[in-house]
Amino acid sequence: MKKLWGVLMISMLSACASQTTQQAVEVEERLIGSGGVEQQASTAEGQGVNSNDATFHPLKDPNNILSKRSIYYDFDSYVVMNEYRALVLAHADYLRKNVNAGVLLQGNTDSRGSREYNLALGQRRADSVKNIMLLSGAKASQVESVSLGEEKPRAMNQDESSWSENRRTDIIYWGE
Amino acid sequence: MFCLHKYSQKLFILLILCLINSPLQAALDIEIFGGGASQIPITIVPFVNETSLPQSISTVVANDLQSSGLFKMIDSDGLALHASEEINYVGWANRGSSALVIGETTLLLDNQIEVRFYLIDIAKQTQLTSLITTVHTTQLRTVAHQIADIIYQALIGEVGIFNTRIAYVVKRETSYILQVADADGFNAQPVIEYTEPIISPAWSPDGSKLAYVSFENRKPVVYVQTLATGVRTELANFEGSNSAPAWSPDGKTLAIVLTKQGGSQIFLINADGSGLKKLSKHAGIDTEPSFSADGQSLIFTSDRGGSPQIYRMAINHASGGLIERLTFEGNYNVSPEFSRDGKQFTFIHRNNNRFSVAVQDIATRQMQLLTNSQFDESPSFAPNDRVILYATEINGRGILSTVSSDGQTRQQFSSLEGDIREPAWGPFRSIKE
Numbered sequence: 001m002k003k004l005w006g007v008l009m010i011s012m013l014s015a016c017a018s019q020t021t022q023q024a025v026e027v028e029e030r031l032i033g034s035g036g037v038e039q040q041a042s043t044a045e046g047q048g049v050n051s052n053d054a055t056f057h058p059l060k061d062p063n064n065i066l067s068k069r070s071i072y073y074d075f076d077s078y079v080v081m082n083e084y085r086a087l088v089l090a091h092a093d094y095l096r097k098n099v100n101a102g103v104l105l106q107g108n109t110d111s112r113g114s115r116e117y118n119l120a121l122g123q124r125r126a127d128s129v130k131n132i133m134l135l136s137g138a139k140a141s142q143v144e145s146v147s148l149g150e151e152k153p154r155a156m157n158q159d160e161s162s163w164s165e166n167r168r169t170d171i172i173y174w175g176e
Numbered sequence: 177m178f179c180l181h182k183y184s185q186k187l188f189i190l191l192i193l194c195l196i197n198s199p200l201q202a203a204l205d206i207e208i209f210g211g212g213a214s215q216i217p218i219t220i221v222p223f224v225n226e227t228s229l230p231q232s233i234s235t236v237v238a239n240d241l242q243s244s245g246l247f248k249m250i251d252s253d254g255l256a257l258h259a260s261e262e263i264n265y266v267g268w269a270n271r272g273s274s275a276l277v278i279g280e281t282t283l284l285l286d287n288q289i290e291v292r293f294y295l296i297d298i299a300k301q302t303q304l305t306s307l308i309t310t311v312h313t314t315q316l317r318t319v320a321h322q323i324a325d326i327i328y329q330a331l332i333g334e335v336g337i338f339n340t341r342i343a344y345v346v347k348r349e350t351s352y353i354l355q356v357a358d359a360d361g362f363n364a365q366p367v368i369e370y371t372e373p374i375i376s377p378a379w380s381p382d383g384s385k386l387a388y389v390s391f392e393n394r395k396p397v398v399y400v401q402t403l404a405t406g407v408r409t410e411l412a413n414f415e416g417s418n419s420a421p422a423w424s425p426d427g428k429t430l431a432i433v434l435t436k437q438g439g440s441q442i443f444l445i446n447a448d449g450s451g452l453k454k455l456s457k458h459a460g461i462d463t464e465p466s467f468s469a470d471g472q473s474l475i476f477t478s479d480r481g482g483s484p485q486i487y488r489m490a491i492n493h494a495s496g497g498l499i500e501r502l503t504f505e506g507n508y509n510v511s512p513e514f515s516r517d518g519k520q521f522t523f524i525h526r527n528n529n530r531f532s533v534a535v536q537d538i539a540t541r542q543m544q545l546l547t548n549s550q551f552d553e554s555p556s557f558a559p560n561d562r563v564i565l566y567a568t569e570i571n572g573r574g575i576l577s578t579v580s581s582d583g584q585t586r587q588q589f590s591s592l593e594g595d596i597r598e599p600a601w602g603p604f605r606s607i608k609e
Contacts, residue, residue, distance in 0.1 A: 076483065076508060112551060113531055114510035114524060115375050115598065116420045117477050117484055119396065120433070120440035120461040123417060127438075146395060147417060151373040158551070158572065 058094070059173060065090045071129055073167040075110070078124035080132060088129055091171055092136035095143070102142040102174045105129050110163035111150045122147030125169045215248040216331055217272050221257045223279035229289065230313055233279065236320035240338040240360060241327060243578075244562075245585030259294055268298045275304075275331060279323075287313045293323050295330055305330045317363060337558045341602040342565060343367070343377040343386055344576060346594040353594075354388060356403065359558075359601070361576070361589040367401060368408070378421045378430075379602040380447075387411060387421035387430060398432055400447065411449050422465045422474075423447075431455070431465035431474055442476060444491070455489065464511055469518030475502065476512065483507040486523055486536075502536065505543055509534075511554055515561040515581075522546075522555040522564050522581075533566050535581060546583040553597065557581070559604045567597045 059066050071084040080088060095101055107122030126145035133143050155162035220238040241247040250273040257263075257278045268276055279293040288310050295304045305326055311319045318339065325336030337359055346353045352374045357364035368374070372391040379386060380400075387400045396419045401408035412418040416435035423430055428447055433440050440463050442456040456462040461479040468474070475488050486503040503509040508526030515521065518538070525534040525545060533555045536543045551569040558565065563578050563585075574597045576589040589596075 113508065113526065114464065114477065114484075114553065116433070116464045117461065117510045119375075119417065119419055120435075120463045123435055123440060124461060149375075151375070151391065158569070 066094055069171045071125075071169045071171075072164060073125060073169075075163070075167065076113075076121065078107075078121060078128045080128050085132070088132045089136055092133040092138045095133065095139070096137035099139070099142070103133075103144070104172045104174070105143065105145040106170045106172065107145065107147045107149075108152065108154070108166055108168045108170070109150045110166045111153055111158070112163065115150060119147050119149035119151075122149045125167075129169045129171070215246060216274060217248045217250050218275040218277065218327075218331075219250045219252045219268060219271070219273040220277045221252045221279075223281050223291075223293075224258055225281045225283070226279075228283070229281060229316060231316040231320075233281065233291065233293075233316055233320040233323065234277070236317055236360075237277065237324045237327070240321060240324035240336075243360065243587055244328065244332075244336075245580055246328075246332060259292060263296060263301075265298050265301045274298055275327075277323075277327060284310065289313060289316065291316075291319050291323075293326075295327055317358065321358065321360075334562065335560050335604065337560050337563065337601075337604075339605055340559055341383070341605070342576075342599055343379065343602065344567075344592075344596055344599040345374050345377065346592070346596050347574070348594045354386070356386075356602075357592070361592050364592065367403065367406075375598050376420055377598060377600045378423055379600055380423050381425055381427045381603055383603045383605060387423065389419045389421065398430075400430075409449065411447075412445060412452075414452075420463050420465060422467055424467050425469060425471045431467065433463045433465070442474065442489075455491065466513045466521070468514055469516060475514060475521055477510045484510050486510075486512045486521070502538075502541070503543070513556050515557045516559055517561055520561075520581075522557060524552055524555065533564060533579060535564070544583065546579045546581070547577075547586070549577075552577075554599060556599060556601045558601050563601075565599045565601045567599055 056062070058064050061067055065087055068087050071080055071088065073079070091103065095103065105126040107124070107126030109118040109122050123145065126147055130143045130145040134140060150166070153166045155165040218241065220234050222234045226232050226234060238249055242249055250271055259278060259280060263276065276296040276298055277293065278296065279291065282290040284290055290310050292308045294306045297304050307323060307326060309319060321339035324338040328334070328336030328338070340359045341356050342359055343354065343356050346355055350371050351369055352372065353369040354367040354374050354377055355364045356367055367386060370390060370392045375389045377386050377388040384404065385400055385402050387398060389396045389398055396417045397410060398412040398418045398421050399408050400411045411421065411430065412432050412434065414434050414436040418432060418434055420433040421430050429444050430447060432443055432445055434443050439459045440461045441454060441458065442462050442465050444453045444455055445451060458478060458480050461484070462476055464477040465474045466476070472492060473488055473490050475486055477484050478487050481501065485501055486509050487499055487501050489499045503523070506525055506527055510524050512521045512523040520535050520537050522533060522535050524531050530548065530550050531552050532545055532549055533547045533552050534543055534545050546564065549568045553567045555564050555566040561581060563580050565576060565578050567574055568577050569575070574595045576592060576596055576599050577587060579586045
């Protein structure tokens, strides 16, 4: 139970962090991997794998737009809003220039309403990102879109901040 | 946040303690709105010798009848009554009772029990019906449900649903368990368990199989599992997502939803996995098909009009594959399911951010909201169309509830533990089963 709350707290932290600095996201991703609140202090103090590296891979560089991986949506919408177009286009451009790279797009929804409709809606969300990427030069073989519907929520509460965090397409590169 | 959580946990524990401490508490918490005047006053006398059995029959019968909202229990003061005894009709009438249930149990060899039950009309001073049967001690709840069905049919004039089963998914920690239980929530049995989500269980019309969607292969795949043997087959594992199984009334065909050609589209497939045939041509979302009673049409959710609404489609394309929109109130109507008689359907209607159970009459198009909850999901009709089973949420935990299709009686399944979702009410069972 404690562990679950740890993960939940981290998920919520990462929800906030995605709006602020990417450095924080980096740390939290490792925290999720190590899976416990107890480890927070030591990891945050810089014992993580990559934190001492002088340079980042473009996909990991917190100053690079490619490190941003989530596209958020309005309720019952799969429209990629203008504020996320630059992000999607940057990933499309990266795929066009790196033909050996590829992504899995996971569409998610908030927990309200129908599980089956949400499964289909998550698919439309992932597909909408895929379509922009393909139109911008990524190859179909580089982009796979799937839906998790409402089944794998990142934020667990029943309130607007959790719901909006869960209305999301995540971009996951092969090998990540 | 932590305080809140502790608080809700305490509430939950309190609730559980209440349940444990009250011996008469059934698996259901019952809320009845109005309708009290038309309830039939009935006395269920404890069955002779039933206190020595592992399971009391009369309490199960009483809970069943009470859960329908159509009966008012008149206390018998705990007096067991032999069938051979003289019945004090005037005495029972003075207590306000119009029907009397008496019974006897006799322990035979090998854990077999002879059960005798009689239903008496107090005003007419006659016996309405009776049952004499022999069952194993493990079947006492089942025989009690059968007795409740017999009483229901004799006094209400409709087939009862107490001896039916429900299926649902429980989430516990990291596991998802598909379970089947009696209609009162007792006698829960696991069907299958995985660490990945299971959704959309659907009963075959004969009640022998469940179709469901499992994410165990990291994407949704439709399986069909035979309950008696546990044997299961992959019904649909095409490229992309496979989901939303619905059985045709004859059990030979299922409607499913596939994304293999882009969008979410409805297909028909034979129950053995052969003969895939595409039904819908819309490029967006068509999902959650449900067959009409005659098997000639489907209702389903589609976003073709810009918001999810419920549509009806003729299956036989000779009729032009006509598609007709059925819901017009609000901008979110999902999860349609036909009643078994095909005259109405139930669905989830969103109104001011509340997701509630509604019904709509096919002929008049009249919609009626049955609940006022915030997070209702997945409504399904009982086999007699009198009650709708659905999932809702209380204190962050998914629970099952029922509402009568006239909205008069609501109940919660409080005995089921864990986070519960995706209920489906099974068909009538044959007495022999």
